[in-house]
Amino acid sequence: MNNTTVFRKNAASLAGKIVVSLFMLPILGVWTAGSAVCSILALIAAVLGLLGWKGISLTLYPGYDLPQILSIPLGLGLALLLYASFVYTRRFLRRCLHYIQS
Template identity: 50%
Template sequence: MNSSTYSKANLFKLTIKSFLILFCVPILSVWTVGSLICAAISLIAALLGLFGWNGIAMNISPGHALPGILGFPAGLLLAFLLVLSSYYTRCFLKKSLQFIKS
């Protein structure tokens, strides 16, 4: 065998790396940045809703809105979950990039 042929293990690893580069890395990158942006928007909306701005309301279902005082903890909870999602997605993205570099 010459040096230009690949073993099955190397070919499988190359296929996995190319799949990660084409699909996973862009999706994980957008998810990480998008989660942080949405967390910031959620905090701003929770503060505006707390101070009674009429343009923002937290609705449980159509026609059933949360009171302004309960909208703030709901906004904080949503922001916390989005930051947590961003953190774990970033960790997975780092591991994927380390695998691609190896």
């Protein structure tokens, strides 16, 4: 291999790492933190909705509320979806960090 080929290969790798650093890391970091916080908030809202807190209700559209007993299953389902999003986004974030370090 000549020096030009090695330089182009290193330049392309560096450009990829810069793009990942500038765009992917902030997005994945915010998404990971947000999904973790929202999964906890979904559980708290489900419990408060079951207890009859006035500010929390399950409304499909104005004027039609779902029964309070459905707040736990729907809240748990939402919390599980958000937790799964947290786990997979954190895994992808770790892969991006490993790529940048290599």
